[in-house]
Amino acid sequence: MPAATDQRPDQLSPWQAQAMSVPESMDLFLGGGRGPGKTYTLAAMFLRHAEQHGPRARCLVVRKSFPGLQDIEAEFLEYFTAVYGSALRHDGQKHRFTLPGGATIQLDQLEREPDFQKYQGKSFSHIAVDESGQYASPVLVDRLRSSLRAPVGVPVRFFILANPGGQGHHWLVRRYAQRASWKPYVCPATGADFVTISATYRDNEFIDRDKYAKNLMAACATDPELAKAWLDGDWSVLRGAYFSNVIDEHRNMVEPWPKLPPRRGYDPYDDVEPWHTYLAHDFGSAAPSVTYLCAESPGAEWEGFFYPRGSIVLVAEEATVHPDDDNQGLGLTVPDQASRILSMCKRWECDPRGVADDAIFNKTGSQSGSIGDEFRRAGVSFSRAKKGARISGWQVMRRLLSDAGQPDKPGLYISRSCRYWWQTVPSLPRDHRNPEDVDSTAPDHAADACRYALTREKWATSIKVQFPN
Ligand SMILES: Nc1ncnc2c1ncn2[C@@H]1O[C@H](COP(=O)(O)OP(=O)(O)OP(=O)(O)O)[C@@H](O)[C@H]1O
Ligand SMILES: [Mg+2]
Known part of the structure; x- marks a missing residue:
């Protein structure tokens, strides 16, 4: 039988050789940047496994x-052809390799939930997810682990390979990408023992590195941050992929307010121009639901800071989000969500009124009417946010974010207490098909609610009714 790769260490770069020495009981996250030889390393590990266990x-x-x-x-x-020559069997139709010793390597496409059915009842001793950054959520990736089974004596192992950027950037960063290389840890979400390995193209002596770097830079000429992430394997530079050059915590973050400023109808400051407060809501049930309590400044100081006229402050947040997945909701009913929103309004002594995404006003045909109707019956009154304004909405948001801190221009300010906003908006990726848009499969729910807050019809009718002159 032909020799296995670990018997030919001269064929591996130093980091690949070190990767081979990580105990097989550890799952692996192969991250870093583009082109260090991650996929090649996976092939080498499969080969060793195949040779040992037939x-x-x-x-x-x-x-x-x-x-x-x-x-x-x-x-x-x-x-594998380089290793086994004509003894390798490859079924191109089934995307399957059978190695001379009887081991199999199956390649497959896993795009959505129903695709998962085909693995049910099947067992694999090694499972790898290549380019896992393409999965917006870890749900499918985690589910694959249920097929990780092998006879006694055969080690089972899970591999996650990923490059920075992409829709899954957020969960990969949180779980794996920013761990120190080579140090074992327990994945908080799955309980599996993991080792993260970060390498870059500079660690790959088998390619023309200068040429490769030039190609990578050319491939993202309009996106210098992505180029840096791919070249240097620095996952943190893509923090803020879409809003990267307009969000700055020093300018946009405000310390939590103890209470709301004077508003019409609430405070006896007749000579003071009032602030306007309202809610902005993005609905979800399986997906997160997010509501902001917003305040629009008349051009006034509050809590020691001057907010130019028209500035918007996201004062408080009510987000129903799964603790381990920014893209998953808690499945709450409308009355349950309404009751959380009402509690927030009670705490801040403000009216439960505002704007929400258009979709909640669609009639469902059921007795309960639209979701908007259900909210109204539960005591929360929403009107439609301005229609069809997704990209222009993002432009407004970018402008207000970048103008924050200027003495004469309205800006967008977000309280430190709006945790889901700070957790998701700065790292939202762009839609690769339309770089002017945010990738809508990424966790964009806080961004959407924020956009509704900014593009609402000025002084929405509901607010006029609530606070008459
Ligand atoms: N040990 C090696 N011996 C010979 N060639 C190698 C070795 N390691 C990597 N290469 C070559 O380097 C190139 C990049 O490797 P590979 O595709 O595995 O990188 P990668 O990290 O998976 O890249 P990407 O980030 O694009 O997914 C390939 O042409 C591969 O054949
Ligand atoms: Mg690869």
């Missing part, structure tokens, strides 16, 4: 997109 070694690699799957299939074909 037909009991059953490997699976999934990718989200079909073209992506073809790329990895071509890489594996080249690699």
Whole structure:
């Protein structure tokens, strides 16, 4: 039988050789930047596993997109043909390799929930998710672990390969990408023992590194931050991919207010121009639901800071979000959500009125009417945020964020207490098909609610009614 790769260490770069020495009981996150040889390392690990366990070694690699799957299939074909020559069996239709000792490597596309059915009841000893940054949420990736089973004596192992950027950037950063390399830890979400390995193209002596770096820079000429992340493997520079150059905590973050400033109808400051307060809501049930208590400044000072006229402050946040997944809600009913919003309004002594996304006013045909109707019955009154304004809404948001801190221009300010906003908005990726838009599969719920707050019809009718002159 041909020799295994670990018997040919000269074929591996130093980081790849070190990766091979991580105990097999540890799952691996192969991160860093583009091109260090992550996929090649995976092939080397599969080869070693196959050589040691023969037909009991059953490997699976999934990718989200079909073209992506073809790329990895071509890489594996080249690699395993170099090792086994004509003894390798490859079924291109089924995307399956059978190695001379009987081990199998199955490549597959896993795009959405129903695709998962095909793995039910199946067992694999090694499972790898390549380009896992393409998964907006970790749900499918985690679910694959249920197929990780092997006979006694055969180690099971899970591999996550990823590059910075992409829709899954947020959960990968939180769980794996910013861990120190080579130091074992327990993944807080799955309880699995993990080791993170970060390498960059500079660690790959098998390619023309200067040329590769130039190509990477050319590939993201309009996106210097992405270029930096890919070249240096620095996942933190993509913090703020869409709003990156307009958000600055020093300018946009305000310390939590103890109470709201004077408002018409609430405070006896007749000679003081009042602030306007209102809610802005983005609805979700399976997805997160987010509501902001917003205050628009008349051009006044509050809590030691002057807010130019028209400035918007997100004062408080009510977000129903799964603790481990920014893109998942808590499945609360409308009355339950309304009751949380009412508690927030009670705490701040403000009216439960404001704007919400258009979709909640669609008639469902059911007896309860639209979601907007349900909210109204539960005591929370929403009117439509301005229609069809997604990209122009983002532009307004960018402008207000960048003008914050200027003495004569309205800005957007967000309380430190709006945790979901600070957790998600600064790192929202762009939509790769339309760089002017935010990727709508990323956790954009706080951003959406914020956008409704900024693009509402000025002095919405409901607010006029509530605070008459
Ligand atoms: N040990 C090695 N011996 C020979 N060639 C290698 C080795 N490691 C990597 N390479 C080559 O370097 C190139 C990049 O490797 P690979 O595709 O594995 O990188 P990657 O980190 O998966 O890249 P990406 O970030 O694009 O997914 C490939 O052409 C691969 O064949
Ligand atoms: Mg790769």
